[in-house]
Amino acid sequence: MKNRFAEYYELPEERIKEIWENSLIVFDTNVLLNLYRYNEDARTEFINVIKFYKERLWIPYQVGLEFHRRREDIMRKNAMAYTALGEKLTEQLVKTVSTLEGEYSRHPYINMKDIRSKVERCAASIKKSLDKQKENHPDYSKEDKILNAITDLFDGRVGEDFAENDLDALYKEGEKRYANDVPPGYCDEKTKKDKPKRHLYGDLIVWKQTINHCKERSKNVIFITDDHKPDWWDKVDGKHTPRKELIKEFADRTGQSIIIYDSRKFLEYAKRNKELKVSQKTINEVEKVKRADTFWITEEMLPTILSARKSHREHLNLYNKYSTLIDEAKTSLTDPLSYLRDEYDYFSEFRKRYEEPNIIAAAPKSLSSIGTIGNLWGDIQPSEPITISSIIDPKKYSK
Numbered sequence: 001m002k003n004r005f006a007e008y009y010e011l012p013e014e015r016i017k018e019i020w021e022n023s024l025i026v027f028d029t030n031v032l033l034n035l036y037r038y039n040e041d042a043r044t045e046f047i048n049v050i051k052f053y054k055e056r057l058w059i060p061y062q063v064g065l066e067f068h069r070r071r072e073d074i075m076r077k078n079a080m081a082y083t084a085l086g087e088k089l090t091e092q093l094v095k096t097v098s099t100l101e102g103e104y105s106r107h108p109y110i111n112m113k114d115i116r117s118k119v120e121r122c123a124a125s126i127k128k129s130l131d132k133q134k135e136n137h138p139d140y141s142k143e144d145k146i147l148n149a150i151t152d153l154f155d156g157r158v159g160e161d162f163a164e165n166d167l168d169a170l171y172k173e174g175e176k177r178y179a180n181d182v183p184p185g186y187c188d189e190k191t192k193k194d195k196p197k198r199h200l201y202g203d204l205i206v207w208k209q210t211i212n213h214c215k216e217r218s219k220n221v222i223f224i225t226d227d228h229k230p231d232w233w234d235k236v237d238g239k240h241t242p243r244k245e246l247i248k249e250f251a252d253r254t255g256q257s258i259i260i261y262d263s264r265k266f267l268e269y270a271k272r273n274k275e276l277k278v279s280q281k282t283i284n285e286v287e288k289v290k291r292a293d294t295f296w297i298t299e300e301m302l303p304t305i306l307s308a309r310k311s312h313r314e315h316l317n318l319y320n321k322y323s324t325l326i327d328e329a330k331t332s333l334t335d336p337l338s339y340l341r342d343e344y345d346y347f348s349e350f351r352k353r354y355e356e357p358n359i360i361a362a363a364p365k366s367l368s369s370i371g372t373i374g375n376l377w378g379d380i381q382p383s384e385p386i387t388i389s390s391i392i393d394p395k396k397y398s399k
Contacts, residue, residue: 007247011259019220019259020269024058026210028225029066029202031263032059034289035146036074042285045278046263047149049270059154060209061161062202071147075140082134086127093123159213162205167198170208174201183243187229203227207246215254222259224266226290232260262290 002009011019027050035043050057097119101112140147162170174197178186185203192200214221225232233240242260250258261269263286271278 006251007244011257015257016259019222019257023056023220023222023257023259024214024217025053025056025222026058026060026224027063028206028223028227029063029070030226031224032063032067032150033070033074034226034263034286035150036071036078037289037292038282038285041279042282043146045282046267046286047146047153049267049276049278050153052270052273052276054153057154058157058159058213060159060206060213062205062209064154064158065161066202067150075144079134079137082130082137086123086130089126090123093119159209162209167205170205171197171201174204177204181231183231183245184227185231187231203231211250211253214250214256214258218254218256220257220259221250222261222266224261224263226263228262228290264290 035046038046097112097116101116104110104112138145174185176182178189184207185201188200188203198205210221210223213219228240232243232246234243240262246260247258250256264283267278267283267286270276271283
């Protein structure tokens with residue numbers, strides 16, 4: 001029974017230790033790109049962990065290609081974030097005060113002119129602070145230490161690309177897999193359907209190249225990805241585990257075992273090695289960036305969410321969970337760009353069952369991008385996330 005359905009059973013600790021001792025260690029693109037999003041201490045520790053396993057590192061050709069294609073865009077957005085955030089803050093603060101001026105202009109004791117003046121000074125102070133922080137932002141055009149480290153670590157450890165005819169066959173297979181929600185990659189269909197097929201089927205290419213390489217060399221693998229979409233992970237009682245289909249497919253095609261971690265889990269296990277220094281601060285930083293990539297909710301989305309909530313009160317079971325989410329969102333208005341963790345699955349189900357033309361028409365574009373990496377603020381953070389503080393009138397979102 002256990003041999004037949006091994007993917008449904010957790011590996012015993014002895015087997016995990018055995019795999020850690022001799023397996024290939026393979027990183028997905030997002031893990032390498034996230035090095036540009038960590039603070040310097042966390043990045044240094046993470047790179048040192050990777051260096052420790054240098055002799056066992058390998059990445060698929062697709063990972064190397066995606067890394068080189070996307071790194072400059074991330075660096076550019078990181079550098080622009082200081083100015084962009086300062087401008088957005090000023091716009092939101094002034095807009096909020098302008099809205100409130102009309103409401104309280106006839107109040108006998110509230111001096112809205114004084115409040116506006118203070119808000120404008122506050123916005124100017126924040127912009128000045130951001131400009132100061134920007135001075136310490138790395139100038140990667142002069143020296144990109146991250147690129148240098150990655151280049152050195154994976155020199156001679158990158159797989160071959162698929163030939164054109166093999167890619168064409170993979171695209172046809174991918175079309176069938178995506179139509180039947182066979183992981184990985186099918187969650188990208190909505191957001192990448194108009195992009196070249198190499199983008200649309202990128203996750204599947206990474207997966208297939210990993211399988212082929214490990215089959216040829218009869219190697220177990222530790223695969224690390226920070227992609228947290230449902231086409232990589234099952235979510236049960238708030239716990240994420242790798243999709244059973246992936247574990248089975250890898251075993252069936254290679255005769256080997258695969259362990260799939262996200263970066264935090266990888267570091268936590270690596271931390272058991274006494275030769276490695278992995279601080280809790282680094283693990284917390286990695287977790288923070290992972291959450292930011294997983295899900296963001298913005299101020300503009302709240303009115304639509306509240307409207308949808310009101311429209312579907314009769315669906316009691318769904319509404320109860322939705323109500324909890326909205327209450328959490330309202331509580332987090334002091335930080336309106338803060339993320340709400342682990343709600344992608346729920347939003348997907350809600351939108352699938354209850355999308356209506358009037359709601360979709362009113363929804364901002366970002367609402368249809370919930371759960372996708374980097375479509376909101378995930379890709380434009382400096383190494384330390386910057387948040388907006390208390391700029392929304394709570395009455396605006398009252399029931």
